[in-house]
Amino acid sequence: MKLYPVKLLTITCEILAQKNIMEILTKNKITGYTTYEVNGNGARGVRGQGLQNEKNVKIEIILREEKLQDIVEEVSRTLFANFAIVLYVSDVGVLRTEKF
Amino acid sequence: MEILQLIQSNLLTPIVLFFLFGIIAARIKSDLKIPEAISEFLPIYLLAAIGLHGGLEMRNTGFENMLIPMLVAIGLSLLFTLNHYQILKRLGKFNIFDSYALASTYGAVGAVTFSVGLSFLKTQGVTSEGYLAAVLAVLEPVAFIMAIFLTNMAISKQIRIKKQSFTNDSKSDIDVGIDETKTKLSKILKESITGKAIVILLGSIVIGYIIGEDGFSSIRIVFDEMFTGAIVIFMIEMGIIAGQRLDDIKKVGVFLTAFAIVMPTFNGIIGVVVATLMGLSLGGSVMFGLLLASASFIAAPAVLRNAIPQANPSLYITSALGITFPYNIIVLLPIMFAISSLLHDPEGSIDLFNYGLKDLI
Numbered sequence: 310m311k312l313y314p315v316k317l318l319t320i321t322c323e324i325l326a327q328k329n330i331m332e333i334l335t336k337n338k339i340t341g342y343t344t345y346e347v348n349g350n351g352a353r354g355v356r357g358q359g360l361q362n363e364k365n366v367k368i369e370i371i372l373r374e375e376k377l378q379d380i381v382e383e384v385s386r387t388l389f390a391n392f393a394i395v396l397y398v399s400d401v402g403v404l405r406t407e408k409f
Numbered sequence: 410m411e412i413l414q415l416i417q418s419n420l421l422t423p424i425v426l427f428f429l430f431g432i433i434a435a436r437i438k439s440d441l442k443i444p445e446a447i448s449e450f451l452p453i454y455l456l457a458a459i460g461l462h463g464g465l466e467m468r469n470t471g472f473e474n475m476l477i478p479m480l481v482a483i484g485l486s487l488l489f490t491l492n493h494y495q496i497l498k499r500l501g502k503f504n505i506f507d508s509y510a511l512a513s514t515y516g517a518v519g520a521v522t523f524s525v526g527l528s529f530l531k532t533q534g535v536t537s538e539g540y541l542a543a544v545l546a547v548l549e550p551v552a553f554i555m556a557i558f559l560t561n562m563a564i565s566k567q568i569r570i571k572k573q574s575f576t577n578d579s580k581s582d583i584d585v586g587i588d589e590t591k592t593k594l595s596k597i598l599k600e601s602i603t604g605k606a607i608v609i610l611l612g613s614i615v616i617g618y619i620i621g622e623d624g625f626s627s628i629r630i631v632f633d634e635m636f637t638g639a640i641v642i643f644m645i646e647m648g649i650i651a652g653q654r655l656d657d658i659k660k661v662g663v664f665l666t667a668f669a670i671v672m673p674t675f676n677g678i679i680g681v682v683v684a685t686l687m688g689l690s691l692g693g694s695v696m697f698g699l700l701l702a703s704a705s706f707i708a709a710p711a712v713l714r715n716a717i718p719q720a721n722p723s724l725y726i727t728s729a730l731g732i733t734f735p736y737n738i739i740v741l742l743p744i745m746f747a748i749s750s751l752l753h754d755p756e757g758s759i760d761l762f763n764y765g766l767k768d769l770i
Contacts, residue, residue: 323714325710325711325714325715326714328715329715354723358650358653359649359650359653359654360650360707360710360726361445361448361449362707362710362711362714363710363722363726390719391718391719392718
């Protein structure tokens with residue numbers, strides 16, 4: 310089995326910031342992602358209780374390293390200051406590299 | 410006094426009792442909670458019921474006399490938003506973002522508060538003008554759009570001043586900034602008009618108008634008889650959320666707490682008086698006052714978090730949901746009802762009108 314190295318970008322943020330992230334992804338021609346609604350606790354307190362709008366969302370994007378830089382730069386520039394958000398990058402291996 | 414009696418009897422209605430029960434459940438850290446799907450469904454249901462009733466009433470009473478109250482409501486809402494901003498910025502020393510976010514939260518309308526008002530009037534055996542549902546729909550985006558516009562103007566002004574101190578030919582950058590503001594505004598306008606609250610409300614008004622009493626009789630059991638019951642279930646959820654936020658009220662501060670009580674009272678009473686002068690009925694004047702008194706806590710975060718992300722959301726959600734909403738449904742609603750009854754007293758001449766006001770304020 311041959312695995313090709315790509316990057317996994319994981320962003321956990323306020324559900325109301327999801328739209329902004331999606332716009333950034335579209336701008337960088339990324340079409341594939343997975344989202345799920347999550348709860349948690351962090352610098353901005355417990356999130357996910359009560360109102361739907363105060364939930365968090367976790368977005369996973371598998372992408373090639375070339376595109377990573379721009380996306381991470383734009384997310385951190387536009388969203389870090391005002392939203393509850395965490396972002397990290399990990400190395401993953403995929404079978405079908407042409408999909409990403 | 411009559412007002413105290415009204416407040417007292419209002420306290421013992423199922424809506425208020427279940428709200429208080431929800432707060433207690435949250436305080437004792439019970440795991441009681443309304444399933445997510447239901448708490449998302451209920452606002453839609455409430456708006457549909459409000460819209461259907463509005464449509465039905467409009468069919469009976471016509472909507473040609475709706476224009477003036479609607480324009481007055483928009484004017485007052487804008488005026489109040491500006492007024493809130495000045496108070497928050499100058500007296501409250503809030504920063505520009507928090508000031509605008511809070512100002513528009515309190516300038517906007519609360520659909521849940523509106524439903525509670527309708528149910529309150531039903532208990533009192535009073536009707537209100539159906540077109541107020543349409544006013545609710547129109548009023549929903551108004552305050553936000555103005556606040557967002559003014560915030561963006563203020564930001565580009567700041568940028569311009571900064572730019573000018575560096576260099577003189579930065580005109581293109583400013584133009585880009587203004588263009589960005591324009592696209593942002595039109596996007597927000599489009600999003601709020603196509604947002605679920607306005608869509609379901611307007612859709613139900615149209616359907617209610619088309620079907621009339623005959624068509625409505627087949628769905629009456631769901632949209633009329635179950636209305637108050639559905640609010641009660643939603644009130645448990647609201648109580649729980651408000652209860653979870655009680656600790657945050659300390660962070661809100663004394664000034665904002667006072668603002669969250671004084672401002673709705675002021676706006677609401679002006680609303681009742683203006684509506685009476687425009688010739689609205691007893692119930693209609695109460696609902697008009699309630700429209701202006703209520704603060705938005707479901708729509709506000711969704712709009713403001715994207716449009717004015719710099720503002721602290723816990724300020725406007727906590728004050729609107731934790732302070733103003735309970736105050737409005739428990740205390741202010743009976744007060745406005747008493748004022749409206751006084752103003753609509755059949756013996757009430759202009760003299761009584763003035764006397765009554767002096768007595769109450």
